[in-house]
Amino acid sequence: MAEQERMVEAILFASSEPVGVRDLEARMPHGCDPAEALVHLRRRYEGRGVTLQRVGDAYVMRTAADLGFLMERETVETRKLSRAAIETLAIIAYHQPVTRAEIEEIRGVAVSRGTVDQLLEMEWIRFGRRRMTPGRPVTFVVTDAFLGHFGLESARDLPGLKELRAAGLLDSRLPPLSMPGTKSEDDEDDGAPEDDGDQTELFEE
DSSP states (O other), rough: OOOHHHHHHHHHHHHOOOOEHHHHHHHOOOTTTTTHHHHHHHHHHTTEEEEEEEEEEEEEEOOGGGGGGGGGOOOOOOEEOOHHHHHHEEEEEEHEEEEHHHHHHSSSBOOOOHHHHHHHTSSSEEEEOOOTTTTTOOEEOOOHHHHHHHTOOOGGSSSOOOHHHHTTTSSSOOOTTTTOOOOOGGGTTTTTOOOEGGGGGGOOO
């Protein structure tokens, strides 16, 4: 019987899917009793790090349920924000609640839908109340997730605008609330290469 247990154990160990008794019988030498071998194996693995579990009419080797946390592995996904997204995010943080038109007024460029959608998808900004002005435009505000990511208790803890400009995170050519001629984001750097910034470095000094 010990040899039959070893064979069943080897088959189950090599299989990622549950194996039925009939499949075990087909693989093992004629005259073997895999059902009985399974009974002994289940007893042997009780309380061990690996257990023999029954799944329907089949059996499979699995990590003990109470040790599942050891198999977890966290991964960090690094995402890049374009300069347009960084500037848009900074303007929303400092001028919230702010409309798209006001963002474009400050930056001097048209804000693409993709830029706003990316920030919404990251859950760093959300829709605020509509302005009681003609057209009732929607406003944008930063979220608690944004504040928490950068270790801020509130928007009052944000670094100064001068610090952001000194770090190159805001275009020093455009003062807040200036009204230069609007152009598209594709032309905003006058042919200069895109300056990407990692989201985790957004407000580092």
